[in-house]
Amino acid sequence: MDFEIDSDTVLFADGLLRFIDQEVVPLEQANRALFENERNLYQEDGRFVPEVRELRRKVRMRSAELGFYGAFAAEELGGLGLGVLANVHVQEQLNHRYGPARKLIQTVVLPSPFTNGLSPVLRHLDPEVFAHYQEGIASGEKTLCFCLSEPDAGSDAFAIKTRAERSGDGWVISGTKQWITNAPYADYAMVFAVTDPELAQQRKGGITGFFVDTSDPGFTVSSVIPTMGHLGAEIGVVVLDQVRVADDHRLGPVGEGLSKALSGVHAGRLSMAASCVGMARWALDLAVDYAKVRRTFGKPIGEHQAVQQLLADSAIDIYAAKNMVQNCAWRIAQGERAIAETSMVKAFATEMLNRVMDRSIQVHGAVGLSNALRLEEGYRLARQMRIPDGTGEIQRRMVARALLRGNCNL
Numbered sequence: 001m002d003f004e005i006d007s008d009t010v011l012f013a014d015g016l017l018r019f020i021d022q023e024v025v026p027l028e029q030a031n032r033a034l035f036e037n038e039r040n041l042y043q044e045d046g047r048f049v050p051e052v053r054e055l056r057r058k059v060r061m062r063s064a065e066l067g068f069y070g071a072f073a074a075e076e077l078g079g080l081g082l083g084v085l086a087n088v089h090v091q092e093q094l095n096h097r098y099g100p101a102r103k104l105i106q107t108v109v110l111p112s113p114f115t116n117g118l119s120p121v122l123r124h125l126d127p128e129v130f131a132h133y134q135e136g137i138a139s140g141e142k143t144l145c146f147c148l149s150e151p152d153a154g155s156d157a158f159a160i161k162t163r164a165e166r167s168g169d170g171w172v173i174s175g176t177k178q179w180i181t182n183a184p185y186a187d188y189a190m191v192f193a194v195t196d197p198e199l200a201q202q203r204k205g206g207i208t209g210f211f212v213d214t215s216d217p218g219f220t221v222s223s224v225i226p227t228m229g230h231l232g233a234e235i236g237v238v239v240l241d242q243v244r245v246a247d248d249h250r251l252g253p254v255g256e257g258l259s260k261a262l263s264g265v266h267a268g269r270l271s272m273a274a275s276c277v278g279m280a281r282w283a284l285d286l287a288v289d290y291a292k293v294r295r296t297f298g299k300p301i302g303e304h305q306a307v308q309q310l311l312a313d314s315a316i317d318i319y320a321a322k323n324m325v326q327n328c329a330w331r332i333a334q335g336e337r338a339i340a341e342t343s344m345v346k347a348f349a350t351e352m353l354n355r356v357m358d359r360s361i362q363v364h365g366a367v368g369l370s371n372a373l374r375l376e377e378g379y380r381l382a383r384q385m386r387i388p389d390g391t392g393e394i395q396r397r398m399v400a401r402a403l404l405r406g407n408c409n410l
């Protein structure tokens with residue numbers, strides 16, 4: 001196994017960080033009043049205020065112009081097709097350097113791996129139809145959301161109730177989607193709906209994906225759902241009331257939508273794990289620095305054995321998670337699907353980040369709770385990451401099932 005990062009990837013990551021340092025961070029600083037106080041970020045209804053939306057659009061489009069935004073998208077979609085090894089390296093670097101709570105960086109300079117941008121799920125859209133939308137998405141002008149979860153169906157995706165029924169030469173979709181990232185702002189939605197209730201009930205298919213224009217009649221975002229102490233959010237509830245979609249806007253064959261959706265989710269898990277490694281390194285760096293300067297009982301707290309253990313346990317956690325991420329990425333780069341392995345990595349890395357954030361707050365004492373260093377925000381973000389793209393329990397379910405089938409490559 002060779003985890004060496006090639007020089008092109010190193011150059012790419014350096015270029016991305018330079019772009020953020022030189023263009024995005026100054027933009028954040030110039031708008032400090034907006035970004036430092038949540039009350040200024042969101043409207044009453046939980047949506048970003050127009051100034052924030054415009055700044056995010058500006059950064060997205062500049063990132064696309066410089067070739068960063070679409071770098072990990074498949075070449076057939078117009079991306080650069082940088083592979084999985086490059087992706088985990090860049091995610092780690094990005095999160096290590098900037099940490100959490102950067103509203104112009106996280107999911108802006110690079111889109112979420114499958115819910116936005118030139119998502120791998122778009123490979124299943126009719127090429128001529130895709131060509132019509134490609135430029136808007138690639139340039140960062142237009143954004144997407146991925147509508148699978150519903151009020152009564154999260155982990156159990158076969159339980160979705162949103163229906164798509166044939167009507168003339170197209171389809172009519174009705175239902176409610178919940179927890180949908182970027183729904184309040186998206187121009188297009190990848191919507192998954194039941195087209196054959198019997199097959200869906202038997203868990204044998206019966207779900208189809210559709211590419212929907214969110215400005216079409218019947219598509220509304222009924223509310224935004226603030227989570228984990230935020231005053232607003234990127235996630236929302238989508239109501240589809242008899243939304244008409246042309247048949248050529250299907251995402252793949254009728255009845256095969258769930259496998260297309262889940263292949264997107266699978267691709268996102270490793271990327272999330274890599275971001276956890278980076279963010280954990282960011283939090284540990286802060287703790288190490290603080291342990292050297294904060295003094296109690298006549299010496300730096302880093303000289304107390306109990307504090308050293310907090311630091312060492314975090315380093316052990318990060319080293320393990322990083323090696324898991326790299327090993328899994330390498331396997332995927334060799335052509336393995338690594339389904340169970342990716343689940344192990346997602347569960348371990350997200351839970352590892354929770355432990356590291358918690359220890360880093362502990363090392364900082366009250367300062368850690370104050371959010372002066374953004375640790376408190378990081379702690380909340382870490383807790384959040386254990387739910388989307390499959391909860392820790394669902395990852396373990398995948399691992400156990402693979403083990404019982406004799407299909408887990410340890």
Ligand SMILES: Cc1cc2nc3c(=O)[nH]c(=O)nc-3n(C[C@H](O)[C@H](O)[C@H](O)COP(=O)(O)OP(=O)(O)OC[C@H]3O[C@@H](n4cnc5c(N)ncnc54)[C@H](O)[C@@H]3O)c2cc1C
Nearest residue numbers: 146147148149153154155179180181387388389390391393
């Ligand atoms: C920040 C955020 C962003 C999200 N973005 C999107 C998005 O863009 N698009 C989208 O479609 N969805 C999105 N989601 C939804 C997310 O995918 C679901 O929340 C997740 O799949 C869990 O579903 P649930 O919340 O309905 O929990 P449930 O499925 O109801 O689970 C509840 C609890 O039961 C456990 N559980 C369920 N089944 C089992 C089992 N078989 N064995 C053991 N334990 C089990 C779960 O682990 C959990 O602890 C997002 C969620 C969050 C928090």
